[in-house]
Amino acid sequence: MASDLETRAKEAFIDDHFELAVELYSQAIAINPSHAELFADRAQANIKLSNFTEAVSDANKAIELDPSISKAYLRKGTACIKLEEYQTAKAALEAGASLALGDLRFTNLIKECEERIAEENGEVPSQSLDQTSTSVAVPSSELTDKTVGITKVDLPMVSTKPTKPKYRHEFYQKPEEVVVTVFAKGVPAESVSIEFGEQILSVTIDIPGEEDAYTFQPRLFGKIVPSKCKYEVLSTKIEIRLAKAEAIQWASLEFSKESTIAQRISVSSGTQRPIYPSSKPRRVDWDKLEAQVKKEEKDEKLDGDAALNKFFRDIYKDADEDTRRAMRKSFVESNGTVLSTNWNDVGSKVVEGSPPDGMEMKKWEY
Template sequence: MADTLHSGVENVESKKKTSKVKHDWYQTDSQVVITILAKNTKQDDVKVEFGDQTLHVATVLPDGSDYDLNLNLAFPVVPTQSIYKVIPSKIEVKLKKREGIQWTTLEEDKSAPIVPQPMMETVVSAGPPKYPTSALRTTDWDRVVGDIAREETEEKPEGDAALNALFQKIYSQGSDEVKRAMNKSFQESGGTVLSTNWNEVAREKVEVKAPDGMEWKKWDQ
């Protein structure tokens, strides 16, 4: 998930002068990261206090002015799992989220309710009907045939290759009854009939079926 970037400017007042130090923030699934663009600050001069829903950062800037950042956070964090580090180009604070939700704002705004957004959403859509079988799972044959048709379009198999692919797909994903029906109908009909309906073929022998427009005759006729 792409990080969400926000910006803010903190006015810093001191007895000597007023400074402007920019701070940015972004978030991941588990953390909120605040970057304070205070350059060349000393590690010993930086003080950071983590609260359940507050953050306080204080330091002395290179020009001698005091920097003080106080935030009432929009959502709770875990202080014991929050950290910070000081590098020449910035001060980076990583807040551990108490809940894996998306923050819509960094600071608490009591004038308007804040509705947390889930980091991920699952969309359930209606699909084609599932046909029951005696197996422990159901197979969506419409989807299987559709997948084969899509593969045929992409790979462009010819004649028997496309037909065999369809039969192999149905057989590999079929129930025991489907497999028995396909084996029985294919063997008894001499390869002219292939059925997936066991109830239909179980009662009697599957007769040979000639192609449309032709008549089947035995060899000695």
Template sequence: MASDLAAKAKEAFIDDHFELAVDFYSQAIAINPNIPDLFSDRAQANIKLKNFTEAVADANKAIGLDSSNPKAYLRKGMACFSLEEYHTAKTAFEAGSSLAPEDKRFTDWIEKCDKCITEENGELPTQSSDATPTNVVVPSSTTEDAEQVKDTSNEVITTTPKPKYRHEFYQKPEEVVVTIFAKGIPAGNVSVNYGEQILSVTIDVPGEDPYIFQPRLFGKIVPTKCKFEVLSTKVEIRLTKAESIHWTSLEFGQNSLVVQRSNVSTGNQRPTYPSSRPTRDWDKLEAQVKKEEKDEKLDGDAALNKFFRDIYKDADEDTRRAMRKSFVESNGTVLSTNWKEVGSKLVEGTPPEGMEMKKWEY
């Protein structure tokens, strides 16, 4: 039962066995994924393990299930604070404080956020011990809620060693485009969330383990201006940069402390494709993706629509006119490319063998 696993997880947490606690919570969530406390408690264990992006995702899930849960906002704020997402953290703490105004922890955290935001606005972050607190302790509370969050300004948040889907990125002076090569995924199974410096992508296909990609980004973005699109062979995510700086990598690391302004060309300059593997042939990769889209096996209406688009795309104007006229006048049963043949007459419908045309009565 989920309740038994949750009890075991709490015991493991109290004994400082945080990885075991996460494992028990995950098992409980697999049995019953609609209990918000399971996600907020797993977020707490992930914070202890310094899995801050995972903690943010868990807290967001808990809030989605129960927006009146102050504990979930506390965990989200703490994880975001550790990721130096001070504005997002402050928003979470303020939401939690409105739900539990008697809890002094929210007030203390809001003050810490204000202090860090002020320092951040004053100058660019530097590798100084005075930039952020080196050891922040949550105000005293119960054993379960007492958490200590250490500074992670010099840490690199890594992704799963063998991800289910590969991803690449390229950039322009004003935006970064992240591509996750996932073929045939319904749009409803893809969830994308944005933070000040966090990208959270979840692809949840029934019967399969969820794919989760949650990098801490090289630079800050403008969440309200970011967007994504689910295509037949990939998920394309467009991140609007907060500053026009050149990202030397997608994820935050030591080189994130070096600010490089993007050189904006007045001509038609192609976007650059930075990578940890500088010898990658990006033109070849782009051609490969286009070939995959072209060779994609479709059936039914999808195949018919693709066939129509491919012919129409490369046709001259007379051919396009013939295709439109014949298709519309025949109620979709005739598709002609000969304008001389169909241009001067009404195209009669030709139903498939064994079927008959009937006029629709309104």
């Protein structure tokens, strides 16, 4: 069955039906997920569709299953060049060239990578095509019956106004990871597809019934470890955790030639827990936390109960053990009407209930 699907996929590819080829290869992979050739061939079909991130993912899987398959390295290198990941592309192509001696495709692509890398480093001056003159002026005195005069025409500049993204995103970082938040409220988890490359993040939100899918595919500032990255679809947002390959400070989320200098983060030996929101966990800054909750409630439009629950979760998550014990004890003993963070105050006594104004406590008899 899998071999029949593979044959049909190759025929579709030859006929330039690349989407059908990807679909057929995917069906064959579902039946035989350990066949490296299927991933390598689907990578080529994805390249034809300009699905370069998916092509890199397929090529990596093919290499993982069979490190001796040279065409997987070729396809990874080709896709990485399209993604402007020239260092990664060069490494893959050199590995593939050692398996396919004499194959000029590897030689030519490696040369292209080297030129691009040199250009990025400012070693080779780059000449933009838009600097080349596109008009020819022929003096009227030189026109003959065999000479065609070309009139210079000033073409109007076409400006494309950037469209506002459907969902807003932001990020923050720690020494070991970068956390990206996409503020997409009420999105079903099955409509979210996220993939991780060596320096690529691919986010797709495709909700049935909506015309255009949301895509966010940045080339990241630094390299990540795809196997350690993860994400979670929440009610108001999608939280993506990118594991850094190196403990460096990212100057931005996305790579740009202007912000390529990264500062290494010095991490002390031993375990160091992030200090948030206060450097003195035993003294909770209630005003600050309340203001933070109100801001998050405004930004993420949390309901009252959801905001309150998140407020208490944040306190509990970042508190020390004594504070947590105080919170658990006071909450349980007061039937949910008191929440104390001071263990010295509640540790040696039973916490009495304290109902809101206008209400009274009642003890239920069973």
